Amino acid sequence: MRKPELAAAIAERAELSKDKANDVLNVVLDEITNSVAKGDAVTLVGFGTFQKKNRSARTGKNPQTGAPIQIPASSTVGFKPGKALKDSVN
Known part of the structure; x- marks a missing residue:
């Protein structure tokens, strides 16, 4: 699965538009990237x-x-x- 496919799956399951789901996915990935770059661990319980x-x-x-x-x-x-x-x- 690639990023556009993941955004489409999020849109369908969360009943969002594809653009909104893509924006949410980008924000999540940016926050993970920024935190890890600073040296902080990012823990998603269960994942x-x-x-x-x-x-x-x-x-x-x-x-x-x-x-x-x-x-x-x-x-x-x-x-x-x-x-x-x-x-x-x-």
Whole structure:
């Protein structure tokens, strides 16, 4: 499912217009993005938790030449599914 399909499903289930559902979805995603970017964890009970994770610098390998390269430290987003989501998938 892609974002437009998700917005359409929200519109149908919440009896909203597709434009309004798309606006709501954008606001939710923006708030999650902003919170995680600040370093705050976002927990949606039963669904899961989004949080910022740090990767330390490490040595890697250039796949074309095999030469060692330094990979700089970076940040990424981690997601830990909640119990209800895990149970529904299994």
